[in-house]
Amino acid sequence: MWEYSEKVKDYFFNPKNSGVLEQANGVGDVGAIACGDALRLMIKVDPVTDIITAARFQTFGCGSAIASSSALTELIIGKTIAEALVINNQDIADFLGGLPPEKMHCSVMGYEALRAAVANYKGEAWVDDHEDGALICKCFGVDEGMIERAVRNNLLTMADQVTNFTKAGGSCGTCAEKLDAVLARVNAALVEEGKLAPEEAFDPMRAPGVRMPKSKVSPLAKPAKPVPAKLTNVQRIRLIEESLEELRPVFRRDGGDCELVDVEDDRVFVRFSGACLGCQLESVTLQGVQERLMEKLGQPLRVIPVQAHTH
């Protein structure tokens, strides 16, 4: 049983500001059902004063996730956007009288949702920076930016702390090295900026214990015999269709789907629908699809998602 503070229990049992905010002009969605927690933060901002006049949340998650979401709304109502953006995850945890270390990621989720909602209000695209290797933890869809923010805001110096705060590295463990690299880089920067004592900074060489990857098998990547190159376009499209058909049960299981839109040279355009849409794991899924297609066709290619009804 977790040792939750009285305030966490209170905000879980009697959450304030839960439900849909009909007049919201900023909405931030973070997390995913596949990852075990997700938060939708809805804010109403007065365009003249920039003051957040109302905020509500909907949360899928554990007791501390719900309490953290509710606490976040209490913290930001009545504040201007600029004032609200100063709030970080530690403020949420403090407001609740502290959270168990393993649950700090709940407060980080609140912090990330606030940034997403503000971006949405301002009309900026809130894109999790998942392009080209920036995604560190594939299991939970955690990118480098989120890890960096958590490390900076909370002066984290150990890999286990990063997992507690962001969930990154908490499943298969294959990202341990990348995670360590980000931690080392950000810690070095913090030392440079005078925010962290050099002897406290993370040093991968004297990290306690070696973290072993638990499994290296991606659920989508199954070995298949490579097909010799030199395929006609029709053959390629047929092979791609076949591969997608094989993967379909995986999408369906999670309530989504994926269809082939077009093929141009080495670029394969696909459209996700259902639960795959907007899932934080979309980029993981993409990578899995790409790996599978490359195996099947025996040649490099790039899978590109297209928005519904635009292509």
Place this chain on the structure above:
Amino acid sequence: MKSVYCDNNATTRVDKAVVEAMLPFFTEHFGNASSMHAFGAEVGSALKLARQSLQRLIGAEHDHELVFTSGGTEADNTAILSALETQVGRNEIVTTKVEHPAILSLCKHLEETRGVKVHYIGVDSRGRLDVDAFKRALSPRTAIATVMWANNETGTLFPVERLAVLAHEAGALFHTDAVQVVGKIPVDVKNTEIDLLSLSGHKLHGPKGVGALYVRRGVRLRPLVRGGHQERGRRAGTENAPAIVGLGKAADLALLHLNEEQTRVRAMRDRLEHAILRSVDRSLLMGDPDARLPNTSNIAFEFIEGEAILLLLNRAGIAASSGSACTSGSLEPSHVLRAMNVPYTAAHGAIRFSLSRDNEESDVDRVLEAVPGVIANLRSLSPFWQDQKTAAVEFNPTYA
């Protein structure tokens, strides 16, 4: 208001008669069974009686086939490590993806440190073992096959009698972790080919910290704990006499109540389960409805998370459990539900209710009063519950 305990697969209340049987062994009969005087002798004979009680409960041919241990985990560890030593030239283990950590953690450790090859056999969406894959994994390299008799999370029963025969055809030993079945369903090892079987005291209204490993006569056993000659040299250390006496008493009582588990407890479980599945929209039964422990019901509630459910149930005075990530400190849903390929929409919201002879019909009433409100409450907070009403979610549960 009295609390309702529905977590008997985690542990059970120690029967009062068990406590009474144990107490004299702390202050009156405190002797060491190995001693050559009356104090030792009276403890020695009490241990023998306890061994015979267990022998009756699991249908062993000889009482000396039972080795007392500190519990189910030690029994599991002993069985596997012993097999790797005694089965010369064999360096593989066949097990399942849904075993208890007492087996899985050890297997992972053996893979990493000793280069042992472990085959993890999968299950289908109802938690039923892929017996063909099990058969295929067996080979002249298999030292031991180990498959739990019943899964602790879903209650699904595995065909261990048949699996033992298959293991023997490959010349391998067969072990079963039976901690969840002993005392719940009839067990008669002498009419099976099972070589080794683990059981635990606290799952059958006995004390914690005691269990036993059944070792069929003729099966060689290398001790895990070395030292004195206790347990015929198979488990060193002065016997935990009060706990062993308690386990013996618990075994006697379990045999007495075995029929009740199959009738009264099963009827309560069925009523609880049917009513929840009927009254709560998008709730799914986890496990094999056709082959299950009589006391266990695992129900997944879509679009909400298990820890939150448990906290609200706890506030209503109801104790249950979940394989949810958030309760265990792990970040992923239970390995059992993942092996069953339970959809993500449901895997995080699975709750296990496990009853025992201590439960009464009024307990079931209390659960049924509380559950629908708790689920509705959390779903009103969940963004996915609202979305699923508008969006087309392609997920059609095949059983419910």
